[in-house]
Amino acid sequence: MTQSPNNQPWYILGAGAIGCLLASQLVKQQLPVNLIIKRAHTLSQTIHYQQTDLHFSCNVPIVDHCTRHHTITKLIVTTKAYDALPAVQSIAHLLTADAQIILLQNGLGSQQAIANTLPDQQIAVGSVTHGCFLTKPFQVVHAGLGQIILGELSPQLNNAKPSSQFQQFAQLPLDIHWTTTPLATLWEKVAINSAINGLTALYQCKNGELWQNQGVRQRVIALCLETEAILKKLQIPLSDQLATLVKRVILQTADNYSSTLQDVKAGKATELSYINGYIIDKAQIMGIDLPHHQWLVRTLKEKGYS
Missing domain, CATH: 3.40.50.720 (NAD(P)-binding Rossmann-like Domain)
Incomplete structure (x- = not known):
């Protein structure tokens, strides 16, 4: 049967x-x-x-x-x-x-x-x-x-x-x-992670530390502004301003290590090419430079984190 x-x-x-x-x-x-x-x-x-x-x-x-x-x-x-x-x-x-x-x-x-x-x-x-x-x-x-x-x-x-x-x-x-609208949901998560995960891997820190240091916080905000511009071009809505969403996640997960940093510590490949890398690829198709995203990805690759 x-x-x-x-x-x-x-x-x-x-x-x-x-x-x-x-x-x-x-x-x-x-x-x-x-x-x-x-x-x-x-x-x-x-x-x-x-x-x-x-x-x-x-x-x-x-x-x-x-x-x-x-x-x-x-x-x-x-x-x-x-x-x-x-x-x-x-x-x-x-x-x-x-x-x-x-x-x-x-x-x-x-x-x-x-x-x-x-x-x-x-x-x-x-x-x-x-x-x-x-x-x-x-x-x-x-x-x-x-x-x-x-x-x-x-x-x-x-x-x-x-x-x-x-x-x-x-x-x-x-x-x-x-x-x-699952793609809008996934885009929002990608947008949030793109301002958190790579930076925690770069600075080898918990999520909450990104908001404690003024210089690092400015890098977080710069990444948010670049991503928001791309999402606006793609007509993909967010539930709030991206910097507000990112700050909320950082504070709610202050004691957590991001999945990207966990991968780096374990000597594994990261998923950044599907996060920041995906955003950069979309921007390039539209002829837009994202200097802060590109700097972050380039810097991480130079350290051997790909």
């Missing part, structure tokens, strides 16, 4: 902090889920979840990239932006013709690349503001409650309400909201 779409398992591509957070929440809701891991050496993995005084563990089945014994109708991609397209391509042979895909990457550019590669798939994109990190592989700490804003990427599919499989995801207890 064929399973109904709602009973078919979720597959999560990417076992980082967000992937483990989502896997644990799906299991907690008694929904079937599989983690897709490159060169898997085990059939299951125990995920340990911690959020203040709440702790629980759950076993999640593991699927290898190269398997041909699974059929995917519901996929969540939580890899880094630069890994997203090749990761999806590696399991494309498992996707059904009507598969629904949720992309949860930082920055912009990777989502459009995947949509162009899979033009017939139903794709939703999301912005995640939950704070979480791994203390060890598969041990996730849910350090800060946030939201997930989700919407369908293709305009012709951009429904006012999520369709059935997306609706199932939207019911997870992670303050998930549906929007008909």
Whole structure:
């Protein structure tokens, strides 16, 4: 007997902090889920979840990239932006013709690349503001409650309400909201991150320190003004003035280390080419120079942070 779409398992591509957070929440809701891991050496993995005084563990089945014994109708991609397209391509042979895909990457550019590669798939994109990190592989700490804003990427599919499989995801207890303008939501997050992440990597500091030093604060504001000018040209609205939004995030996350600084400290590639780099690329198409963004990206590259 064929399973109904709602009973078919979720597959999560990417076992980082967000992937483990989502896997644990799906299991907690008694929904079937599989983690897709490159060169898997085990059939299951125990995920340990911690959020203040709440702790629980759950076993999640593991699927290898190269398997041909699974059929995917519901996929969540939580890899880094630069890994997203090749990761999806590696399991494309498992996707059904009507598969629904949720992309949860930082920055912009990777989502459009995947949509162009899979033009017939139903794709939703999301912005995640939950704070979480791994203390060890598969041990996730849910350090800060946030939201997930989700919407369908293709305009012709951009429904006012999520369709059935997306609706199932939207019911997870992670303050998930549906929007008909997901790209505007992603642009706002990119705009905010472009004034924070790169500078924290450059100065090796917590988010809050960006606002404490007057000279650094002026760099933050300069980046905001450049980005606002590009968004105005692109007719992409923001919920408030960008400097106001950035200040709010900096103060709310004052003790946090940005994901970019965490990547740098771990010796990993950053996602800045999908944040500041994406903004610079858009500006160049319009014939506009962004000296502060260009200075930041150039300086970080000179330090070996790409």
